[in-house]
Amino acid sequence: MLSLTELRTRINEGRxxxxxxxxxxxxxxxxxxxxxGAIVSSDPEPIVPEEGPLAGIAVGIKDIIDTAHLPTQMGSPIYRGWQPRADAAIVSRLRSLGAVPLVKTATTAFAGLDPAATVNPHDHGHTPGGSSSGTAAAVAAGMLPLALGTQTGGSVIRPAAFCGVAAIKASFRLLPTVGVKTFSWALDTLGLFGASIPDIARALALIADRPEIDLADDAPRASRIGLCLQGFAGEADPDAAEALSRAARAAEAAGAIVTDLTLPDAFARAWELHPIIQDFEARQALAWEYANHREALPILLGPQLDRAQALTAAQYDAARREAHHARRQLKDVFGEFDAILTYSAPGRAPRGLTSTGDARFNRLWTLMGVPCVNLPVPGDGLPLGVQIIARFGRDGQALAVARSIETALARG
Amino acid sequence: MLSLTELRTRINEGRxxxxxxxxxxxxxxxxxxxxxGAIVSSDPEPIVPEEGPLAGIAVGIKDIIDTAHLPTQMGSPIYRGWQPRADAAIVSRLRSLGAVPLVKTATTAFAGLDPAATVNPHDHGHTPGGSSSGTAAAVAAGMLPLALGTQTGGSVIRPAAFCGVAAIKASFRLLPTVGVKTFSWALDTLGLFGASIPDIARALALIADRPEIDLADDAPRASRIGLCLQGFAGEADPDAAEALSRAARAAEAAGAIVTDLTLPDAFARAWELHPIIQDFEARQALAWEYANHREALPILLGPQLDRAQALTAAQYDAARREAHHARRQLKDVFGEFDAILTYSAPGRAPRGLTSTGDARFNRLWTLMGVPCVNLPVPGDGLPLGVQIIARFGRDGQALAVARSIETALARG
Structure with missing residues (x-):
């Protein structure tokens, strides 16, 4: 993979x-x-700034994110050749840092569940995950040092785990979603993908203009980590469980105190209600596409929106109340723990290209709005990852804990 | 003015x-x-549905709201002739109800403070207010029975007051802002303008698909109303104060219990910090325009964004915390009161067309996310309005209280 940190070092040193x-x-x-099949369009003659903390860094932009110089096609024929007027806020921000938004990366249609035409670089017969399929695969294949994705259910952490790359789904609205196609405004969140935890920490600190996110020495000495199996979401595969154990032991080796964490029932309820919030909003967000191009919607998203027509405002309000309640309780959990360690996905990338895999270990955290990091766990076969989660707004802490585990795992 | 209710009655009766x-x-x-000068573009051959609860209702759409059939020009030369691909979510919703999005209404550039080329229908030498200038003026001039605006500071309630029309700034995110140009994602809120409170209650209930908003008989019998002068925002003009007194007496005549309400200091702090949240987000939301077309930004917005470049994440975070704190305290206030009655604006529409007037009596409530209704107070000269505010999500209650005062004022 291409290391952002290494590239920037070579550039800084004039090499x-x-x-x-x-x-x-x-x-x-x-x-x-x-x-x-990760790239859907690219700038043949990019302007490459000489200056800026991300000068020389080519970035992949998920193709639901507006770009003024490249089409934004949403993974759908409805937007074939569509050219927005303006860059999304985060693309403007990247440019102002000297980065080059070089390519658009493949997305599932409207960031839904229907697979994009991207394969997993580790085994071309397996899904790269979704919906940020091209983003994850491009970084994994060493084609890009940095790329943007979005998550509404598990669309950052899952493909990152399946492709074996580091990624962070940032705290809700830490990164601006202006110019990003909406699926669910209460859930849609931007994320960054890179070769390692230091790479994405560096990038996030710069993009969010919050240097404290990248204070590498700031990893809590004896961080209190809650090991959480998310039983309400079902069981994980044995090798995912094994990877989680290895990560927990690595955390302990790095000085952390790891304790089992069983979440109160409020979280199971919130987890269960996530799809109601998501789909009630998606029905509104995609109302034009649904009313005018129902026949062009793919085979999973079309029926999903059909079903969403029956949801009521009362169901939505009740789900929002439960989520609010769980968010409050999560503050108490993070009184006891500096971070939560859990599954990124139920297992390795499933065989076949007709599904993008299962977001059941991601949904709750998207709904809670908290920062989530995928850390690849080295090993044989298709990649496995674990998820490190911190309190809302403590993206730097999630990354610091992930970094300490990453270092301990590398030591073996 | 054109009454939506009356038009619909005539249509329902086949007349x-x-x-x-x-x-x-x-x-x-x-x-x-x-x-x-309220209309910036219009559909010459609109498709007019025969069926639907809003069939026959032509709607004006503020020109920062995307429409697939009409340009969306943001009140700025940067978007001259710009044609979005899709309708905004709320435009799709209007169509599904049978309404006709007939025209785009003039907006200040990007819904900022620079005046649009619209005059006040009551006196052409006076501002109609902003930023929903064309929306308010078109309804006031009897050109439209319903129109959409947005509010980030006071852009719904202020122009409604200056033009003498009924309007509601809905609860935050009650109406979807997908496809609405962002100024500040934590603040931008859609609103409806019409000839009377029953008109906008009917429209909001239908658009939000929440029938309870339009239960006309549901006005609280002896509603507890807090009369609030918002001293932290300075004084209002004597005739605005007189209009507020008249509204309070009318409320009492309608059976309400009106008590003076002085808000705790937390609200003054939140009010003061509103511009930090707004401008920190606007700098990101308008980053592409600022980086590529600074010279095309108008004389108030350009320097506003210049100044916003200096705002820090720490200032923003602190402002958000204060706002959160005030929002919590507001729940206690609404334990004692069913509604707050206050100024819609500091006075009548100012003379001249170089300013859209002052949002100082609106900002706090936008930041709180609560529903706000402008009720015109009948009288001589340029219009005056009062503002009725209810708890978050109780849009129907704000409208019911406004309706009871409207009725009592009409009785004289």
Whole structure:
């Protein structure tokens, strides 16, 4: 994979020109993407700034995020060739840091559940996950040092786990979603994908303009970690459980105190109600597409929106109340723990390309709005990842804990 | 003014065809808008549904709200001729109810403070208010029975008061802002303008699909009303104070118990910090426009965004915490009161067209996310309005109280 930190070091030391760094990315894409299918459009002659803390860093932009210089096609024929007027807020921010929004990455249609035409770089017969399919696969295949995704259910953490890359779904609204196609305004959240935890910590600190997120030495000495199996979401595969145990032991080796955490019932209820909030809002957010292009919606999203027509405001209000209640209780949980360690996904990327896998270990946390990090756990076969979660707004803490586990796992 | 309720009654009784109702609106616009300047584009051959609870109702759409059939120009040359692909969620919803999104109404640039080219229908030398300038003026001039606006500071309630029309800024996110140009995602809120409180109650109940909003008989018998002068925001003009007194006496005549309400200091602090939240988000939301078209931004918005560049994440976080704190305290206030009665604006529409007036009596309530209704107080000269505010999510209650005062005022 391409390390953002390493690229920036070489650029800072004058050993690599930003233009050259971008050219290397272009070459990697030309070589590998014909097989992976992660890129849907690219800027053939990008403007490459010489200055800026992200100068020389080519970024992949999930194709539900508006770009003024490249089409934004939402993974749907309804938006084929669609060219927005303006860049999304986060794309403007990347440019102001010197980064190059070089390519748009494949997304499932409207960031829903229907697979995109991307394969898992580790085994082309397996899904890369979704909905940020191209984003995760491009980083995993060493085609990009940084890429943007979004999560409404599990669309950042799941593909990151399946593809074996580091990723963070940021705290709700830490990163601006202006110019990002809406599926559910109470849930949609931006995330960053990179080769390692330090890479995404560096990137998030810069993009959010919050340097404290990247204070590498700030990892809590004896952090209190709650090991959470999310029993309400069912069981995970044995090798996912094994990876979680290894991560827990690595955390202890790094000085953390790891304790089992069983969440109160309020969280099971909130978890169960996530789809009501999501689909009640999706029905409104995608009302134009549904009313005018129902026949062009794919085979999972179409019926999902059909069913959503029956949801009532009362159901939605009740679900929002439960979520609010759980969010309050989560503050108490984070009084006892600095971070939660749990599954990123039920297992390795499933075989086949007709499903993007299951978001059941991600939904609750998206609804809670808290920062979630996927940390790949090294091993044989298709990648496995674990999820590190911190209190709302403590993205730096989630990353610091993830980094300490990453370091301990690398030591073996 | 054109009464939505009356039009719908005539249509229901077969005395008016939907097509004819829309044609009458078109004729009124052709006659009056050359002087008022409220309309920026219109559908010359609208599709007029025969069925639906809003069939025959022509609606004006503030020109920061996306429409698939009409340009969306944001009141700015940067978006001259810009044609979105999709309708905003609320426009789709209007269509599904049978309404006709007939025209786009003039907005200040990006819903900021720079005046649009609209005059006050009651005196063409006075501002109609902003930023929903065309929306308020078109309804006031009898050109539309219903129109959409948005409020980030005071952009619904202020122009409604200056133009003498009924309006509601709905509870935060009750109406979907998908497809509405963002200024501040924590504040931007949709609102409806009409000829009377029953008109906007009917419209809101239908659009939000919440029939309980329009239960006319549900006005609290002896509602407890807090009369609030918002001293932290300065004084109002004597005739605004007189209008507020008249409204309070009318409320009492309608059976309400009106008590003076002085808000705790937390609200003054939240009120003061509103611009920090607004401008910190606006800097991100308008980053593309600022980076690429700074010279095309108007004389108030350009420098506002210049200044916003200096705001820090720490200032923003602190402001958000204060707002959160005030929102909690407001729940206690609404334990004692069913509604708050206060100023809609500091006075009548100011003379001149270089300012849209002052939002100081509106900002706090936008930040609190609570429903706010403008009720015109009948009298001589330029219009005056009062503001009725209820607990978050109790839009129907704010409207019911406003209706009872409206009725009592009409009795004299």
């Amino acid at each position: 690599l020109a930003p233009r050259q760094a971008v050219a290397e990315v272009q070459a990697a894409i030309a070589e590998r993407d014909p097989i992976i | 008016l065809a939907p097509r004819q109702a829309v044609a009458e609106v078109q004729a009124a616009i052709a006659e009056r808008d050359p002087i008022i």
